[in-house]
Amino acid sequence: MDETGQTQPPRRGRVRSVVALTGVLLAIALFLGLGVWQVERRAWKLDLIARVDARLAAAPVPAPGPPDWAGIGRDDEYTRVTATGHFLNDHETPVLAVTIHGSGSWILTPFVTPEFTVLVNRGFVPPDKRDPATREAPDGEVTVTGLLRLAEPGGGFLRSNDPAAGRWYSRDVAAITAQDGLGPAAPYFIDADATPNPGGLPIGGLTVVSFRNTHLIYALTWFGLAAGLAALAWRSRRF
Structure with missing residues (x-):
């Protein structure tokens, strides 16, 4: 009141x-x-899924050369590409991998074409085949077909790449090519398809394309x- x-x-x-x-x-x-x-x-x-599916179903196109590198981005990933050249087998880099075949390594190898160099993920090898001396290597001119993939800088989950120690947890194109002293190379890498490699290793065609x-x-x-x-x-x- x-x-x-x-x-x-x-x-x-x-x-x-x-x-x-x-x-x-x-x-x-x-x-x-x-x-x-x-x-x-x-x-x-x-x-996005529809566009990626269309790229996966399309015929392969020539791998982008230096004039096209500046414009490469997410809209180009998973494009089927092809390139002809030869591998620098003495410069391959193993990168930690976990696949349907278990734990092991991706084998990334520089691939030299008449116009440029590009890293090719030739596929998966188990731990006992990580040493290149335990596997056959491709010789001479070959044609590679696979998927254009964007670089994975830095490293993996809670682990950073250590180039000096040769420990790689991601497919970091710039760091790998710099470590190998390759000079200018494509800013992407190619995930090789399932075409068999000499001796059956590495195992290609294991790219997982899945979007949550x-x-x-x-x-x-x-x-x-x-x-x-x-x-x-x-x-x-x-x-």
């Missing part, structure tokens, strides 16, 4: 209600925004949270 004995309106309670309602509305708007964002991400991911696409589940989750919060708010207002 005030000094005249009259009861004051419950102003504090109304303020709390307004603040609570504002918070609920902001949370609903946030959940709806996140849901819409996931729908947009899903559309982008489906378009859970955006619809996330979108439904955010929309569901928005709907549930709106229902709770409506129920609390009624009772």
